[in-house]
Amino acid sequence: MRRFFLIAIPYAWLLALFLIPFVIVFKISLSDLALSIPPYAPTMKDGFAQMFADFDLENFVFLTTDDLYWKAYLSSLKIALFSTALALMVGYPMAYGMARAPEEWRPTLMMLVILPFWTSFLIRVYAWVGILSNEGLLNQFLLWTGIIGEPLTILNTTTAVYIGIVYTYLPFMILPIYAALDRLDESLIEAAEDLGCSRSKAFWLVTVPLSRNGIIAGCFLVFIPALGEFVIPSLLGGSGTLMIGKVLFEEFFNNRDWPVASAVAVILLLILIVPIILFQRNQQRQAEAET
Amino acid sequence: MKRTSWFTVTSLTLGFAFLYLPMVLLVIYSFNSSKLVTVWAGFSTKWYGELMQNEEFLDAALVTLKVAVASSTLATLLGTMAAYVLVRGGRFMGRTLFSGMIYAPLVMPEVITGLSLLLLFIGVGLDRGVLTIVLAHTTFSMCYVSVVVSSRLVSFDRSLEEAALDLGCSAFDAFRLVTLPIIAPAVISGWLLAFTLSLDDLVIASFTTGPSATTLPIKIWSAVRLGVSPEINALSTIMIAIVTVGVISASLVSKRSAIKAQQDMQAAERGAT
Secondary structure (H helix, E strand, C coil), rough: CHHHHHHHHHHHHHHHHHHHHHHHHHHHHHHHHHHCHHHEEECCCCCHHHHHCCCCCCHHHHHHHHHHHHHHHHHHHHHHHHHHHHHHHHHHHHHHHHCCCHHHHHHHHHHHHHHHHHCEEEEHHHHHHHCCCCCCCCHHHHHHCCCCCCCCCCCCHHHHHHHHHHHHHHHHHHHHHHHHHHHHCHHHHHHHHHCCCCHHHHHHHHHHCCCHHHHHHHHHHHHHHHHCCCCCHHHHCCCCCHHHHHHHHHHHHHCCCCCHHHHHHHHHHHHHHHHHHHHHHHHHHHHHHHH | CCCCCHHHHHHHHHHHHHHHHHHHHHHHHHEEEECCCCCCCCEECCHHHHHHHHHHHHHHHHHHHHHHHHHHHHHHHHHHHHHHHHHHHCCCCCCHHHHHHHHHHHHHHHHHHHHHHHHHHHCCCCCCCHHHHHHHHHHHHHHHHHHHHHHHHHCCCCCHHHHHHHCCCCHHHHHHHHHHHHHHHHHHHHHHHHHHHHHHHCCCCCHHCCCCCCCCCHHHHHHHHCCCCCCHHHHHHHHHHHHHHHHHHHHHHHHHHHHHHHHHHHHHHHHHH
């Protein structure tokens, strides 16, 4: 009996507050916009037969006809991919440096990587506004050194969004790669070098392949949240930066078109399913390899 | 002993400069007396004074704390139960769905979680406010708690529980006297994680709140959309200071308890032989 409650309580909670809301999103994405509150025509009360009769793919068709949505999905994918690559380029050397740092430094370095994660996400993104703006600190510094003659426009461009994503998700990239590099057996690299590999060749042929699982995990941990990101493009990006999270938010709050917002959410979810499944597989393989 | 190469030193220096410089600048400029945030005009703490007078921020901070305490406590309870069920529960109907529902919220974009919960609350006619934010935050943070707690449950020796049961403990007593003390560090860090997630959340709170409840992130958001303001810099500095002190002291405590656990273990081994 006790076991029943132990299972039933969290189960029921997640069903009610996680699964059922998705069913509702799905349902609303298939219903018509009505000028009432709530601004969609409810289709559940009229019984199931009527509900299915009322369903139509109008909202999804609308998404394909208005090229704003296509562009937003594509540009979200592009921004997420590109910033994942950038985060890997910044994060890998850091993880590598941490793994090769003296033993007694490592707990401190670990804490330094984790600390930003506990600090408010919003504040960390906001910190860049004062740095990247036209009269911001970066421009002041560059003008002072004489590298540039005129302030660069970085804030409200896609470049600022890249910087923001790499900055906020960098710890997610570093930690799994560091975990993989930390486990790496040093003697394997020595063996490669003894057998005539140069240092860089040993790095590319031994170190990188052996840290593959960490690289994959890190890339997914950056890519997946970056794809649906809302705060970073809204705060750092300009009107030219289209990202689907922002489009969804605006569709919902500014245009109050709930059915279209729901359809946008359903498609975003469909796009995310592939990377999420690949990520889960990678994690499982890694867990199996350890046991 | 590995050689610390120039590469290690440069990549770490540049990397950590990138991670920390923006926050350091934010802290420095919160003490700037000029209203223009990017022009240094001398040291002053006046923005902190103005922040303390600003009742809207204080109210929002209070709401945020209430939500965070309530949701993280609920999430810890539910998340620990869920972890126990997943690791020790054996087979039951719908187990795959259950573990799917535990992991899915971790990778779900916040806009989707927020939208779906809002539509649910409207569908059942629940007034939006503190209660709905608490429900929303509990739902996603219980998943984080359950991941943290279950990794601890997996790693500990099950025979300890079985020994307690053999010695006449009821299942509940075995949990209370054996399992809980062992997983306590994970439960505490799960609570802390849930607490910070709730403090930090903007998107889900924006969807699920009503006019009666404004949380601090929502308040900060509406202020920073208009650009940089010295008051927000001051507020950010206070929040960064709290987190830094919290994380450093937590890591010192856990280091001490790890050393103590090791000593206990050694003492037990000496006793056994």
